[in-house]
Amino acid sequence: MTNRPATDPASSLLFRTLQASPANSLWLIDENISQPLPAALPHIQAITNRFDLFQHLQQSGWHSRFSDFDFSHLPRHSLSRILLRIPKEKPLVHYLINQAAELLEDQGELVLIGDKSEGIRSYSKRAREKLGGQFSETKINAGLWFASITYDAQFSAPDLDDQNYTQLRELSDKSGFSFISKPGLYGWQKVDQGSAFLADELAMLLNQSLPISGRLLDLGCGFGYLSLRSSSADTQLTCTDNNAAALRACQANIDKQGLSAEILASDAGDTLQGPYDTILCNPPFHSGFATNSDLTSRFLAAAARLLSHDGNACFVVNKHIALEHKASSHFGKIQLHADNGHFKLIHLSQPRH
Numbered sequence: 001m002t003n004r005p006a007t008d009p010a011s012s013l014l015f016r017t018l019q020a021s022p023a024n025s026l027w028l029i030d031e032n033i034s035q036p037l038p039a040a041l042p043h044i045q046a047i048t049n050r051f052d053l054f055q056h057l058q059q060s061g062w063h064s065r066f067s068d069f070d071f072s073h074l075p076r077h078s079l080s081r082i083l084l085r086i087p088k089e090k091p092l093v094h095y096l097i098n099q100a101a102e103l104l105e106d107q108g109e110l111v112l113i114g115d116k117s118e119g120i121r122s123y124s125k126r127a128r129e130k131l132g133g134q135f136s137e138t139k140i141n142a143g144l145w146f147a148s149i150t151y152d153a154q155f156s157a158p159d160l161d162d163q164n165y166t167q168l169r170e171l172s173d174k175s176g177f178s179f180i181s182k183p184g185l186y187g188w189q190k191v192d193q194g195s196a197f198l199a200d201e202l203a204m205l206l207n208q209s210l211p212i213s214g215r216l217l218d219l220g221c222g223f224g225y226l227s228l229r230s231s232s233a234d235t236q237l238t239c240t241d242n243n244a245a246a247l248r249a250c251q252a253n254i255d256k257q258g259l260s261a262e263i264l265a266s267d268a269g270d271t272l273q274g275p276y277d278t279i280l281c282n283p284p285f286h287s288g289f290a291t292n293s294d295l296t297s298r299f300l301a302a303a304a305r306l307l308s309h310d311g312n313a314c315f316v317v318n319k320h321i322a323l324e325h326k327a328s329s330h331f332g333k334i335q336l337h338a339d340n341g342h343f344k345l346i347h348l349s350q351p352r353h
């Protein structure tokens with residue numbers, strides 16, 4: 001269950017603003033939006049980096065794209081308005097403000113909506129410094145703000161620091177493990193400690209040597225860490241994630257390591273057929289600003305649906321998550337393999353199809 005109200009005030013305000021937006025408007029959507037999304041508006045296009053939202057947009061007829069906010073198909077200075085409910089990640093907000101300066105026509109408007117606790121007031125100041133036109137801010141209620149910033153084509157300012165948002169880069173962790181990543185992925189600069197624990201224990205957990213042979217699914221792959229630690233060129237590997245930035249980074253890592261994989265967008269595996277002999281998963285528990293414990297259950301249901309009859313699924317979760325209980329309706333056999341005081345590793349088999 002998500003702890004965000006079904007329609008949060010910022011999303012409602014954004015939906016109302018969309019209704020009144022002119023032709024050639026663009027709506028930028030990251031995960032921080034509540035559903036249901038509004039009915040399609042034919043004169044407005046939408047871009048999202050979340051595949052679940054893209055599917056909803058498509059189903060309701062929106063003119064929409066799924067990408068890591070790639071704007072290369074749009075002519076420069078062609079948009080009259082850009083609307084954004086501010087995302088959680090600073091490099092992404094700064095990148096989108098920088099892009100607004102490339103995409104808006106002269107006197108075109110950037111609309112930012114968000115809560116004070118999300119940093120809306122400093123972001124709107126930064127946008128004013130970058131776009132150089134007129135500026136207005138309205139306090140809607142206790143925390144909620146609406147900001148309008150116009151672009152002045154005569155004005156020029158350096159880009160805001162977006163940490164080279166679009167750039168894939170090579171990083172390494174303290175053990176020397178190197179990987180390709182970028183802003184836009186959750187925890188993009190580090191190896192997830194739960195995933196490292198799972199990878200270290202995997203051979204013991206599965207009672208087989210690595211690399212894994214057969215059909216392997218990396219469910220919620222991020223930049224592909226679990227695949228990189230467990231696969232060889234012979235593994236029949238599938239990696240899937242909901243996040244466009246994750247899919248880009250994962251593809252780069254697979255290529256760099258000389259693996260071959262199907263890399264597919266999905267909402268908790270919904271576009272996949274299976275079956276897979278092994279499924280590895282460190283499930284998400286965040287959706288935008290909200291925690292979402294329902295996501296864990298959806299990942300368990302997906303793993304059960306996609307696992308072969310005699311296959312093995314390996315999950316790592318924070319030790320306080322009642323994964324065993326949630327898994328009991330999906331798997332006949334549930335074993336706690338290890339607990340390191342922070343994370344626990346659960347071995348699931350005998351899926352109930």
Ligand SMILES: C[S@@+](CC[C@H](N)C(=O)[O-])C[C@H]1O[C@@H](n2cnc3c(N)ncnc32)[C@H](O)[C@@H]1O
Binds near residue numbers: 195242
């Ligand atoms: C805890 S991270 C683990 C990432 C990666 N497996 C690793 O070990 O580094 C969870 C991943 O689930 C992805 N995710 C979140 N919601 C999802 C959804 N609805 N469907 C598929 N993947 C999702 C996130 O984008 C993130 O990459």
